[in-house]
Amino acid sequence: MLHQQINLLISRLDEQQRRWFVALEARRVGWGGETLLAQVTGLSRRTIQRGRRELEAGLAERPAKRVRAPGGGRPPREAQDPELLPILEALVAPETAGDPMGRRAKGTRSSLHQLSTALCAAGHPASRPTVARLLRQLGYSPKVNARRTEARSSPLERDAQFRHIAAQRAQFQAAGESIISVDAKKKGTGR
Structure with missing residues (x-):
């Protein structure tokens, strides 16, 4: 029952808080506490030892507002x-x-x-x-x-139109000619 309660509690904590709580519990248990709580929680002994070191240092190295240090994480794609x-x-x-x-x-x-x-x-x-x-x-x-009904009605014809326009644009650009873009929309009649 105690194992379930500990795991329920640490599932609601962020990674720092989880590490510190388990380190405190390991200290409370005494000898073999790190090994026991590593088995109960699934955290590694190294993580629990790190939590213990951070607590002994008074959390001086840990930022108050961030869980991870700046610059951490995966680089953008x-x-x-x-x-x-x-x-x-x-x-x-x-x-x-x-x-x-x-x-x-x-x-x-x-x-x-x-x-x-x-x-x-x-x-x-x-x-x-x-x-x-x-x-x-x-x-x-x-x-x-939001208004893509025209695009859904005939995607093959529409795709062919866009390819034709792109080919014409490339041809005119290659010849050094001016390109004029006209955007026209159908106006519906209100009923």
Whole structure:
């Protein structure tokens, strides 16, 4: 019963508090306390010993507001894979839509899932939240437009249209010609 209560309590504590509580309990038990509490809680003896050292030092080395030291944790995905951001930018460039004056964030017709899958297929795995964060860095809005009924009705035709427009844009850019972007929307009649 006591083992269950200890494990219930430490499941609600952060890693520092867990380490300190188990170190206090190990000290209370006395000889063999670290080994016993390591078996009961699943914490390693080294973790319990670290908690004991921190308590003996009066928690002087531990920051009051942070659980982990600054700079801890995994580096961002784009730091691990420097080619990730340029490849994502190349993926969304042909399908970019948005305000030509640059007052609002650009949009893309692919979903976060589709972009994540395409990046994985290209050998640069990235989760949907990572793709959303990178899109924001590139000036895109990762949110899907609420009015996508047109896109759902005929995705193959729409995809062909976007590919045709991208090819035309590339052809005009190569020739040094000007490109004019026109964004037109259907106006519905109110009933």
